[in-house]
Amino acid sequence: MQLDDLYRRVIMDHYKNPRNRGTLNTDAVTINLNNPTCGDRISLQLQVEDGKVIDAKFSGEGCSISLSSASMMTEAVKGKTYEEALGLAERFSGLMKGEDVDFEENEDIEALSGVNKFPARIKCATLAWNALRKGIEQQHV
Amino acid sequence: MNIEAVREQFPILHQQVNGHPLVYLDSAASSQKPRSVIDAVSRYYELDHANVHRGVHTLGSRATDAYEGAREKVAKFLNAKSAEEIVFTRGTTTALNLVASSYARSVCKEGDEIVINQMEHHANFIPWQQAAKATGATLKFIPLQPDGTISLADAEQTITPNTKVVAMTYVSNVLGVVNPIKEITAIAHRNGAVMVVDGAQSTPHMKVDVQDLDCDFYALSGHKMCGPTGIGALYGKKELLSNMEPIEYGGEMIDFVDLYESTWKEAPYRFEGGTPIIAGAVGLGAAIDFLEQIGIDEIDKHERRMAAYAYDKLSTIDDITIYGPKANRVGLVTFNLGDIHPHDVSTVLDSYGIAIRAGHHCCQPLMRWLNVSATARASFYLYNNEEEIDRLVEGLIRTKEFFGHAIG
Numbered sequence: 001m002q003l004d005d006l007y008r009r010v011i012m013d014h015y016k017n018p019r020n021r022g023t024l025n026t027d028a029v030t031i032n033l034n035n036p037t038c039g040d041r042i043s044l045q046l047q048v049e050d051g052k053v054i055d056a057k058f059s060g061e062g063c064s065i066s067l068s069s070a071s072m073m074t075e076a077v078k079g080k081t082y083e084e085a086l087g088l089a090e091r092f093s094g095l096m097k098g099e100d101v102d103f104e105e106n107e108d109i110e111a112l113s114g115v116n117k118f119p120a121r122i123k124c125a126t127l128a129w130n131a132l133r134k135g136i137e138q139q140h141v
Numbered sequence: 142m143n144i145e146a147v148r149e150q151f152p153i154l155h156q157q158v159n160g161h162p163l164v165y166l167d168s169a170a171s172s173q174k175p176r177s178v179i180d181a182v183s184r185y186y187e188l189d190h191a192n193v194h195r196g197v198h199t200l201g202s203r204a205t206d207a208y209e210g211a212r213e214k215v216a217k218f219l220n221a222k223s224a225e226e227i228v229f230t231r232g233t234t235t236a237l238n239l240v241a242s243s244y245a246r247s248v249c250k251e252g253d254e255i256v257i258n259q260m261e262h263h264a265n266f267i268p269w270q271q272a273a274k275a276t277g278a279t280l281k282f283i284p285l286q287p288d289g290t291i292s293l294a295d296a297e298q299t300i301t302p303n304t305k306v307v308a309m310t311y312v313s314n315v316l317g318v319v320n321p322i323k324e325i326t327a328i329a330h331r332n333g334a335v336m337v338v339d340g341a342q343s344t345p346h347m348k349v350d351v352q353d354l355d356c357d358f359y360a361l362s363g364h365k366m367c368g369p370t371g372i373g374a375l376y377g378k379k380e381l382l383s384n385m386e387p388i389e390y391g392g393e394m395i396d397f398v399d400l401y402e403s404t405w406k407e408a409p410y411r412f413e414g415g416t417p418i419i420a421g422a423v424g425l426g427a428a429i430d431f432l433e434q435i436g437i438d439e440i441d442k443h444e445r446r447m448a449a450y451a452y453d454k455l456s457t458i459d460d461i462t463i464y465g466p467k468a469n470r471v472g473l474v475t476f477n478l479g480d481i482h483p484h485d486v487s488t489v490l491d492s493y494g495i496a497i498r499a500g501h502h503c504c505q506p507l508m509r510w511l512n513v514s515a516t517a518r519a520s521f522y523l524y525n526n527e528e529e530i531d532r533l534v535e536g537l538i539r540t541k542e543f544f545g546h547a548i549g
Contacts, residue, residue, distance in 0.1 A: 040515065063482030
């Protein structure tokens, strides 16, 4: 087991300098999720318009994996349609199962592929993505 | 107590994890099992297994004797008056839920009080929270002192003649603090309340005498005291158990079943509907034999020495925060390392073969009181030694370096 497989430089960069950490206007879609294994929380806010995610911010507590994953996710979904965003979430699930997934211009996310070898940490990595799915699913009702 | 001889008896400890000799510091979550317990469970299945209290055949008698023999052992271990005061359960959680569902829900009504506190494990928290909601009783909390201890003056203030149940853990699974159960029980009784004790973290580590404590209920888990998972026990004073309604109906708990009415066996059998965890009880009995052979006072002394050693060693690490009082602590140390998340600490330690617990330890209200979302916890048992604590300290220093370089 190599720690460097998990804690890649790009993950540490997102952990140290999280992108999109903060809050949006009150009219943004807000999703609060817990990681029940550790009590960490994420609050994800999505600014949506015409079936698109215009802006995304997150706040809350978490470990390096959950915070960097949230940071990467919010970067990736900006400007994406709901379908594209859900497609990214789907690809992220694949990444967690050890599949070889291409995130194209959001290649930072691929650095999280090492989490697959640390089963106890998969929940940390998927927390923000689960919040994203939940937020978009709410829009479809 | 010869630690190396003790370690020899635990097969699981002698393995490499991630290329390093395993250092198991998560016994407060679940302890490892000595050879004698593993063998007792296998022997039971190889030679004696049948259903209990039913068969007239020889194996049925042997299984029943083994099961009831284990009940005797638990009763003696806790110094209960008789084995009738011991109900086998799935563990502490089921035992506490049984008291909350059967006793508290029938006794409590609006205007009554149930008294707990914020250090409780979810298993000794939620059952009372929900019983209060269901009955209209008020849930009250004995406040915690700044160091996480409970003062008798605060207990006196909180427990009143309206209080029907006081529930408290003997030892906190996060703070390691030993609560003054005997004194709190006296306060509860003076006010006419029953005292329920969560013994999950005390029973494996220290002498427990339920008659001396005078508590009314006491719950324990087998798997934290060298026994198998899936078995635990509830001690209850006979006069209380005898007047409690069962919460699970089925085979073996009945006296007579008619079309529209049924009657129950005496306690403890009325609470053990269905085929019980016979092999688990046998394993628990073997675990008690094992602990008694070494001596529970010896184990207690050893663990307190480990805890003191760990506390002092860990205190030398920069940026470490240790939770709970230094004195009167059993074998565990809960901490945070600077702003490195406990998950990250645990993953790095695991890469060096060191197993600790990271998370909220099933104590979310306590985490909020400590103003953290999660903590790391190293817990010790009779098989841990100083060398392992040194490895923990070394691992934590490496964790700091790793994240220092990675982040800094």
